[in-house]
Amino acid sequence: MGAEFVQLSLTPILIGILAAIACALPGNFLILRRQALIGDAISHVVLPGIVVAFIVTGTITTWPMLIGAAGAAVVAVIIIEAIRRVGRIEPGAAMGVVFTALFAAGVLLLEQTDTSGVHLDVEHALYGNLESLIWFSAEGWGSLLDPQALAGLPPELFRMAAAAFIIGVLTIIFWRPLKISTFDEGFAGAVGVPTTIFSLGLVIAAAVAAVAAFDAVGSIIVIAMFICPPAAARLMTNRLEIQVLWSIVFATLSAIIGYVLAGYGPLWIGRDHAVSAAGMIATVSGIILALACLFAPHRARIGAPKEG
Amino acid sequence: MSEVALELASNEGKAVAKPLPADSPLLIQELTVAYGEKPAVFSVDASIQPQSMTAIVGPNGAGKSTLLKAVLGIVPRLSGKVLVFGEPIENVMQRVAYVPQRASVDWDFPTRVIDVVLMGLYRELGLLRLVRRAHRERALACLDRVGMADFADRQIGQLSGGQQQRVFLARALAQNADLYLLDEPFAGVDAATERAIIDVLKALRGEKRTVVCVHHDLATVSDYFSNVLLINIRKIAEGPVATTFTAENLQKTYGGRLATAHIDQLKLPVA
Ligand SMILES: Nc1ncnc2c1ncn2[C@@H]1O[C@H](COP(=O)(O)OP(=O)(O)O)[C@@H](O)[C@H]1O
Ligand SMILES: [Mg+2]
Numbered sequence: 219m220g221a222e223f224v225q226l227s228l229t230p231i232l233i234g235i236l237a238a239i240a241c242a243l244p245g246n247f248l249i250l251r252r253q254a255l256i257g258d259a260i261s262h263v264v265l266p267g268i269v270v271a272f273i274v275t276g277t278i279t280t281w282p283m284l285i286g287a288a289g290a291a292v293v294a295v296i297i298i299e300a301i302r303r304v305g306r307i308e309p310g311a312a313m314g315v316v317f318t319a320l321f322a323a324g325v326l327l328l329e330q331t332d333t334s335g336v337h338l339d340v341e342h343a344l345y346g347n348l349e350s351l352i353w354f355s356a357e358g359w360g361s362l363l364d365p366q367a368l369a370g371l372p373p374e375l376f377r378m379a380a381a382a383f384i385i386g387v388l389t390i391i392f393w394r395p396l397k398i399s400t401f402d403e404g405f406a407g408a409v410g411v412p413t414t415i416f417s418l419g420l421v422i423a424a425a426v427a428a429v430a431a432f433d434a435v436g437s438i439i440v441i442a443m444f445i446c447p448p449a450a451a452r453l454m455t456n457r458l459e460i461q462v463l464w465s466i467v468f469a470t471l472s473a474i475i476g477y478v479l480a481g482y483g484p485l486w487i488g489r490d491h492a493v494s495a496a497g498m499i500a501t502v503s504g505i506i507l508a509l510a511c512l513f514a515p516h517r518a519r520i521g522a523p524k525e526g
Numbered sequence: 527m528s529e530v531a532l533e534l535a536s537n538e539g540k541a542v543a544k545p546l547p548a549d550s551p552l553l554i555q556e557l558t559v560a561y562g563e564k565p566a567v568f569s570v571d572a573s574i575q576p577q578s579m580t581a582i583v584g585p586n587g588a589g590k591s592t593l594l595k596a597v598l599g600i601v602p603r604l605s606g607k608v609l610v611f612g613e614p615i616e617n618v619m620q621r622v623a624y625v626p627q628r629a630s631v632d633w634d635f636p637t638r639v640i641d642v643v644l645m646g647l648y649r650e651l652g653l654l655r656l657v658r659r660a661h662r663e664r665a666l667a668c669l670d671r672v673g674m675a676d677f678a679d680r681q682i683g684q685l686s687g688g689q690q691q692r693v694f695l696a697r698a699l700a701q702n703a704d705l706y707l708l709d710e711p712f713a714g715v716d717a718a719t720e721r722a723i724i725d726v727l728k729a730l731r732g733e734k735r736t737v738v739c740v741h742h743d744l745a746t747v748s749d750y751f752s753n754v755l756l757i758n759i760r761k762i763a764e765g766p767v768a769t770t771f772t773a774e775n776l777q778k779t780y781g782g783r784l785a786t787a788h789i790d791q792l793k794l795p796v797a
Contacts, residue, residue, distance in 0.1 A: 402631045
């Protein structure tokens with residue numbers, strides 16, 4: 219674990235961890251509100267947003283991409299609300315159709331657009347470019363104290379850290395009303411919690427996480443992290459406070475184990491090509507969920523006898 | 527505030543026996559609520575008497591739950607006015623406690639009984655104030671009043687339906703309010719829970735608080751309540767149980783849906 223690790227692996231792993239945590243935090247509440255599909259929906263519309271931003275500006279520099287993604291997320295939120303208001307259709311089903319269609323539109327648009335000169339393709343959209351977010355200027359652990367080397371850290375790291383930090387702080391500050399309104403929206407309204415603002419705020423937090431993570435890690439991780447770590451965490455405990463901590467642990471483990479397995483796993487079994495880190499991180503989070511389903515202490519809840 | 531009283535009086539063109547708004551714990555005027563096009567509550571007037579126990583009675587889909595939610599400001603009002611202790615509800619939220627229908631929440635939610643009761647202290651605790659021992663003891667005392675003190679650390683999903691309902695009542699007790707609004711607190715509970723809940727509600731009334739319950743069991747209205755509000759989207763009748771809970775009014779409220787034989791069984795006074 220020397221200079222090479224710091225230069226090649228440290229920042230991708232950190233970015234993976236931050237992205238996983240930023241998505242898993244709102245994921246806890248989305249799942250309990252039976253709105254897990256919203257995270258899925260947002261990560262789907264981010265793609266057409268980015269393609270449109272590319273078509274308009276002709277570049278894939280950070281700001282147009284972020285604005286395009288954020289604009290798409292806003293459109294997603296508006297469509298979600300519209301579907302809920304119209305209300306004649308089962309919202310989950312309607313969202314599934316609308317957002318899968320938007321994602322497909324994004325793919326079509328991407329294939330029709332000449333992106334040969336830039337690094338923007340379907341694969342990038344799905345898997346991001348985690349492996350390439352290396353720290354060129356690092357020469358070893360000592361670089362962590364070297365301002366010049368630190369200045370060379372990939373900007374994705376700062377963006378992802380900012381998103382994770384903001385989401386974390388907001389979760390702590392608004393923990394109590396968030397918990398009350400997730401459990402019992404009617405009661406929350408009756409004690410003065412602005413429930414509409416909280417449900418919208420949660421969707422916006424999910425959108426911020428998805429947009430920040432999209433460029434670095436792609437939508438596969440975003441979709442997996444909204445659901446897998448919180449769902450596994452729910453099976454570990456019967457207290458929301460502890461569930462959220464577990465979801466952070468599982469998100470972190472997924473990112474570390476997934477990245478290491480992707481980089482070194484194939485070598486261990488005698489292949490010479492590393493596999494996609496994003497795909498492996500998502501897979502590990504799925505395996506953690508499967509293990510939790512089999513072995514976690516509080517898995518026998520649903521359908522448990524209630525009358526007694 | 528006296529404006530409203532005048533308005534009421536002039537509307538009806540005669541002296542009103544209704545309390546002045548400031549005296550009434552809950553005054554509802556021409557309240558209309560709609561989901562989409564169809565009104566769920568249409569132009570309902572009601573005036574809840576201080577320190578009464580009022581049952582809101584009506585068929586399924588009559589808008590009983592919607593009426594409570596509109597009073598609390600949880601669903602938007604299309605038109606009409608609601609005064610709680612003579613003021614808009616926003617000004618007096620800490621004087622009102624609400625028990626939603628038990629089935630409206632997911633009891634698999636990862637939380638313990640004591641945490642649910644502590645939610646009743648939200649207005650005191652606010653965003654970041656820490657839960658101290660005194661808060662915890664108050665929550666435990668509320669659980670004790672409904673006979674659930676031994677269950678404080680249980681996960682709420684492990685409780686029976688009756689026990690869950692008692693936890694909801696304990697949370698409302700923690701709110702320490704003057705007006706209690708309950709939505710079907712007796713629905714699907716065992717006999718012991720029904721007894722426990724009615725004892726607590728009667729004790730509240732004894733402490734000079736006002737209780738309003740959406741109630742589905744016609745057979746117990748006369749035993750449990752002093753007043754009744756009959757609604758089926760519109761208001762049908764309102765007043766003391768003895769004079770208002772009549773076969774004729776029930777027939778009007780339920781239409782053909784309530785068999786005459788059923789009404790006979792209730793042994794009601796004939797208007
Ligand atoms: N959130 C909602 N969206 C649309 N319609 C609703 C909603 N809640 C209730 N309704 C409708 O409003 C009417 C009154 O419902 P409700 O107040 O729950 O009746 P009650 O409590 O008397 O059974 C019903 O027709 C019901 O279907
Ligand atoms: Mg109801």
